Amino acid sequence: MDFASLLGIISGIALIVVAIFLGGNPDVFINVPGLMIVAGGTIAATLLTVQFRDVLNAFRAAWIVFTRDKTNAQEMIDTMLELSRISHRHGLLMLGDIETDSRVLQRAANLLAEAASEQVIRNTLQNEIDSLIARHHTVQDVFRKMAMYAPAFGMLGTLIGLIQMLSALQDPETIGPAMAIALLTTFYGSLLATVVFLPIAGKLRARTLSEVTNLEIIREGCISILTNDHYAHVYEQLSSYLPEANRKPLRMGSKQKTETGDSSKPKPQGNKA
Template identity: 55%
Template sequence: MDFATFFGIIVGFSLIIGAIFIGGAVDTFVNVPGVMIVLGGTMAATSINFPVTDINKAFRAAFYIFAGKSVTANDVVNTMVRIAEISRRDGLLALENIKTENSTLKKACQLIADNTDPETISQTLRIEIVALRNRHAVIQDVFKKMGTYAPSFGMIGTLIGLVQMLTMLDDPASIGPAMAVAILTTFYGALLATLLFLPIAGKLKSRTQQENLHLEIIFQGAQSILENNNPRVVYEKLSSFVPPAERKNERR
């Protein structure tokens, strides 16, 4: 679980809700029509902009940033070193039996076991990296667009509220409360965009960069194993992807 994401969202909403409670007028910040306009409008516009499959993938990816197991670059480096050890001890064919949930790593092991030409491995894994970037770019774009739509629909809700308020100018006492309700939709839109949609898009971008780095390590590791399956050489080459302070060789 990514506790930083969970912590940030919980603390952010808690501080805002706490400030509202301190103000003592909690009920004035609750407006069901405003929520309907902002959330409903944002989802409707997103559905128009993207296929349903892309929206589903985006929300599954958002769930993954909370529930997914965190894998560091150092973990991937050590995994490739262990694969080098297996290939050196048992031969390249032994890599066919490697068990892993990472489909790219599994593909790399299969290609190595088949003694595939290094150029073919290079092209195959490069395609994987490009495909990952393209898939993740769409997912990030879903939340970026939602971060744009939410404040816009907040303004639409405010305009609707202002029109309704102007119809009540003959009752000065109702203008203040009506104005408060009109502004609430802008508040909802800004809150969702600033504390939810855009930060999730940013987190997904960070995850993309991290996974791209992992694929690059796998790519370079596969080439190193084919060229020279000495685990020490493989480690020394791949450890360059990890900051010196974070390097940890499990073989030591």
């Protein structure tokens, strides 16, 4: 579970709720018609803009943000180094027997085992990267649109409230409460946009960048393995994807710790992409 995402959204909502309770009567912040206008209007406008399937995929991806840890580039580098070790010891054909959770890594290993050309491997994995970016952009766009529509419907609800208030100016005592109710929809719209929709879109974008980095590591690692680069050369090339402070030192020879243990049945644990 990504505790940073969960902590962020819970702490943001909690601070706002505490501020409301400290400021006085929290009941004045509850207005069912205003919630209906903002929430219902935002969902309706989003469904008019994008396909229903994309909306479902967006909320499914948001759930993944809170339940699945971020992919680890260092683990992917270790996996590619292990594949390099296997190919040098047993040949490229052995890579077709690896077991991994990553569909892309499995496909890349099969291409290596089939002795595909460098151009085929590069084009295939680049297509995977482009496809992932396109899919994730669609998901992020759903939440960006919802972040745009929510304040707009909040303002619309405020205008409705002001119209109703102005129609009853003959009773001065109702002006204050009516104005407060009218402003609540703007509050709801801003709250949803800034605390929910925009942070989720930003988190999804960060997750996309992380997964793209992993796919690029797979691509460059496979090309290095295909060209029979030395183990240390593969490490130097792939470690450039990490900040220098986060790079693990390279261990050679018998001190090298591998992920698989038994080289006859390699099982690199790649991340899902």
